[in-house]
Amino acid sequence: MAGEETRRAVLIAGPTASGKTAHAIARARAGGGLIVNTDSMQVYGVLDRLTARPDPAELAAAEHVLFGHVDPARRYSTGAWLADVQAVIQGSASARQPLIFVGGTGLYFDALTKGFAPIPPVPHAVIQAVEARVSVLDAHGRMALLAELDPDLADRLEVADPQRVVRALSVLEATGRPLSAYLADDQPAPLAGWDLERIVLMPQRAVLRRRIAERFAAMMDAGAVEEVEALLALGLDPGLPAMKAIGVPQIADMLAGRLSRDAAIESAVTATRQYAKRQSTWFRNRMGDWTVLDPFASDV
Structure with a gap:
């Protein structure tokens, strides 16, 4: 106008x-x-x-x-x-x-x-079943499975990371239509x-790696443990996205006695660095x- x-x-x-x-x-x-x-x-x-x-x-x-x-x-x-x-x-x-x-x-x-x-919602039971199927596959196996079931999407991806493969296969399982077909209908x-x-x-990579380690250590001292305690107290489904936030599983294991504090920090820092690499x-x-x-x- x-x-x-x-x-x-x-x-x-x-x-x-x-x-x-x-x-x-x-x-x-x-x-x-x-x-x-x-x-x-x-x-x-x-x-x-x-x-x-x-x-x-x-x-x-x-x-x-x-x-x-x-x-x-x-x-x-x-x-x-x-x-x-x-x-x-x-x-x-x-x-x-x-x-x-x-x-x-x-x-x-x-x-x-x-x-x-706009993609229809996928039932959580479908997501869980697909997650179990994908969790045993390495990167090559994930890409091969995606290429078999949604070849158009596989052609668009450089890396078949677990989250995207689960999303694609869950949509296909729930709707009978591949995710790539929905993506062609972009609004x-x-x-x-x-x-x-x-x-x-x-x-630079070295700077980012250092910052990730320093930041997570600071998080632990600034209330991250108490946040996870509060989250766990809600009794939520462990498959929810918030329950999978980096640091939540590691601190939960620490609180349950399955990991030491140092091991929990090391695991979370490693996961964060891997995530930063994917980003x-x-x-x-x-x-x-x-x-x-x-x-x-x-x-x-």
């Missing part, structure tokens, strides 16, 4: 512990932007420290939305997140207020910029036509035209 201003957004992606929160706050304070969570674990309540959500001082430094607003008993989907984002877009102060999307979930950024296919991207600045924060692979493969920044270039 004539006279309408083009809306602006800054997209800040990056692996875990890459400095996204600090970068987003700096941008918000400089330009008055609204920070929108774009991380699938930071949506859940209870796990404040363990998911590295902004702390009270950081929350006070800039306006934040969609952080910790989901009950951990809920299975929160990309579609649900997009619906919440649409509400933020419609309710934000004005076209002059830029939105700053920050997080580590590549699928959320894809949905924002490329569109998203328009919420940020289509916006003026977008796209940034990937990508520290980095996604960003390199899917965001090759984004601006890449190393926020810790002077730390090496």
